[in-house]
Amino acid sequence: MHARLLLFFLPLAALLSGCGARDDGSIPIAIIDNADEPFARSGSGRAAAAWDDATDEGLVAFDAYGRVIPALADRWIVTDDGTSYIFRLRDGNWPDGTAIDAESARRALSDAIRRQRGSPLGADLGRISEVRAMAGRVLEVRLNQPVPDLLVTLARPELGLLHEGRGAGPMRGSIAGRTGTLSPLNPEARGLPAEIGWEARARDIELTAMSATEAVQAFADGEVRVVLGGTIADFLLTDRTGLSRGALRVDDVDGLFGLAFVHRGGFLASAENRAALAMAVDRQALMEPFGIGNWEARLGMLPREGPTGRLLPLAQWRDMSLVQRRSTASARVAQWRSAHGDIAPIRIALPSGPGGARLFESLARDFAAIGLQTERVGFGAPADLVLLDQVAPSSDVEWYLNRFRCGLARRICIEEVDGLLREARRENPRAARAVLIDEAAALVEAQQIFISFGQPVRWSLVGGGIDGFQTNALGVHPLMEIAMQPR
The missing domain is CATH 3.10.105.10 (Dipeptide-binding Protein; Domain 3)
Known part of the structure; x- marks a missing residue:
């Protein structure tokens, strides 16, 4: 726990509110990013990564705890020697209505890997020797050497799969300047079984890229309910009055x-x-x-x-x-x-x-x-x-x-x-x-x-009623998890 949390006081209004959403049901979130075009697809900042993670699913994804969960692939197996990962894709469609099959996923994953050439992530992917489309909706990733944490790498937003320039969810949205609005796609639209009461649980996200100073102030003023993307550079901005008890969350990352x-x-x-x-x-x-x-x-x-x-x-x-x-x-x-x-x-x-x-x-x-x-x-x-x-x-x-x-x-x-x-x-x-x-x-x-020096520092601010946020060892906080109220 942060030593200064004892200095923070929870205003009575925050105790009584609890829902963490605007009157229209959306959750306003600030993400710390100073780029001129923070949501540009070619961007490498925090806002672009959060947006891509929400709109461009990969084979697998992260949950709120940083655990790998199914995404476009609903299940997978790993061969005994660790050099082959075989994924079965879920039954669903790309945004243009064409079916998600092994060949289209192969092309999308190969393109995503190719885009990382010349980057450190590209070096991490260097042990992938081939991506193969097998029968129907079965895809194989072959390795020239075992990669025990391959699934963690495949869950990164940079490896989201695109078809005709668009991803398959789990959210869809629109961008206007430094703010983007995201809406969760219902299970049927993602090729998943319908869930009773799903609509009542789903909330929109209003994501705004701000400077760290603006983001902390907006949180203190109640204009946003979550601040994401904090690092050591701006950590000291959290040392102020007006922030609620327990709002500051620090990920135990390495x-x-x-x-x-x-x-x-x-x-x-x-x-x-x-x-x-x-x-x-x-x-x-x-x-x-x-x-x-x-x-x-x-x-x-x-x-x-x-x-x-x-x-x-x-x-x-x-x-x-x-x-x-x-x-x-x-x-x-x-x-x-x-x-x-x-x-x-x-x-x-x-x-x-x-x-x-x-x-x-x-x-x-x-x-x-x-x-x-x-x-x-x-x-x-x-x-x-x-x-x-x-x-x-x-x-x-x-x-x-x-x-x-x-x-x-x-x-x-x-x-x-x-x-x-x-x-x-x-x-x-x-x-x-x-x-x-x-x-x-x-x-x-x-x-x-x-x-x-030691551990990197990753921090967030989280208001009351936000159930889909958890600190974790990877410092990942998927917007889809935040958008969904618990069952």
Whole structure:
């Protein structure tokens, strides 16, 4: 629980209202997104992802708890060797009235996978070797290597299936500027059995893209009932009066939250000097101003265990106390300065907003403790370090390594790691492949290309009467789940 929740008071009106909807029955929701065209299909922001998730079903989807549930596929099996997922599609139609069959779904999924080429998600999908249409409504996804969390990946909004440019639900809607209105499709329209009382449970969603400041204010004023898409950049905006008790929800997610070295020259050219910066950071003090209870600091970028089941090697400095770490780091800075002269200020790219400012204050103090000056820059400006803040779908080491592939992140990659991952993709024996990934993980650790802080921060604001929202380990909050009242 967030430490400041004890300061929030629930107004009497909120206690009495309970329904969480407008007079017309719709639920007003704000999503934090500053893009000029937040709902553009080519967009990569939070609003576009939420809209696509609601209107473009994939083979599977997420429920309110982040669990995988049927979507266009009503059931599936996985072969014993884990290299084939066979889906049976539900009986239904695409928006133009044509039947959803294996061939049309194959084309749609292949197109969705193709659109992700050159992205980290595309790298995650790299173990898919073929998508095959089988008889009638049966579709097979073949893999060249097992992917235990394939269903979690297929449930992502980027892998929603389109037919003639449109998705099959579970909602339909229209967009006007920065606001979109979504209506749930009834079960019959989705090829599912009719449900008694379904219409009484379904509510429309009015989704508006706002800045974080606007969204929090709109929630405090009762203009919206839910705020989605919060990150560390805007978390401190929730520290205000007027927010109801229990409104703030923080997802217990995992992933990458820290600084990547995008420039590795001068003092930062050696792994031991890059490690000096990681050693200087007091992670608990860094996050203390945010007051997030149970937040977990992480000294390393990767999960502790590799695919072979062995513990991954750790840098020796991780066993030191903060005082010892800073003493060692200070000596490295002094030695380099004595041999090479002054060290330019370390340029750190952080998000705008109060969260970014507070992170910089702490980091500047930490780096000053070992003799380094700092400069804050915006995203896109020349930098030495840039904040990475991404939620992981699982503890798969390869997911973490894919974020540092050279074809995707040239400035922060390691060529040798790419080579090991390519070789692992070609290996058929699972044990041999696991050893190669372990080697790649050990190399990343040795090269110190990332300063890990700990868990990413994902937060929402939720008013009374919203039953379809649950915090979860993936930080996913499907609008269809929020729209439906419980039975």
